[in-house]
Amino acid sequence: MPDSLCVDTGDPNYIADPDETDLDGNPRMIGGRIDMGAYEAPPSAEVRITPRTINLSGKGNSITCYIRLDENYDVADIVPNSILLQGKIEAESVQVDEVKQIVTAQFGYEQLQEILNVGEVELTIILRLTDGTLFRGIDIISV
Structure with a gap:
């Protein structure tokens, strides 16, 4: 807290x-x-994950995670390969928009299917800045 x-x-x-x-x-x-x-x-990051609902038997390619930091931090300082979903799934791609101060990270759908259960699921994103500061953000999706 x-x-x-x-x-x-x-x-x-x-x-x-x-x-x-x-x-x-x-x-x-x-x-x-x-x-x-x-x-x-750790400080909080604002996280929004899409799609909001995942079908475990579907053939989706990836989920997208939009990440914003507190105004006292710059998204350009995020170490891209430090962005982890559930503490272990690495982002397949990361895009940093310094103007809008938002990071877009995509995670492979197949890796998600292995860890998700049916129902409302809390997904946690952890990331690190170049100075070592850790952030954590949470979003809830339906499976």
């Missing part, structure tokens, strides 16, 4: 090891100061 009172309120003297992670595997320190507790909260 980005608005949690625990975000950036951990011990200001704490120095994280370079490869130290939280219980979810995220870097232990995001945003310059450690969070209080066992998890580090």
Whole structure:
């Protein structure tokens, strides 16, 4: 939760090891100061995934993910190969529109079919900026 009172309120003297992670595997320190507790909260990205409904028996080619960052960040700083769906599926293609400040990432339909269940599904996008800042965004689709 980005608005949690625990975000950036951990011990200001704490120095994280370079490869130290939280219980979810995220870097232990995001945003310059450690969070209080066992998890580090990455900043949020606005994510919109299309199509909104996926037919598991269909023969779609890909889904498209539109990503926007907070106005304090620039999409040009996103490391394209760091964009992951569900923490493991790499984008097949990434386009960055610096004027509109939006990134379009496409993910292969076949890889999705292997991990999706029928019903409403929460899909998570994780990405990293060139300075190491991680972002996470969530959208819900129907399967």
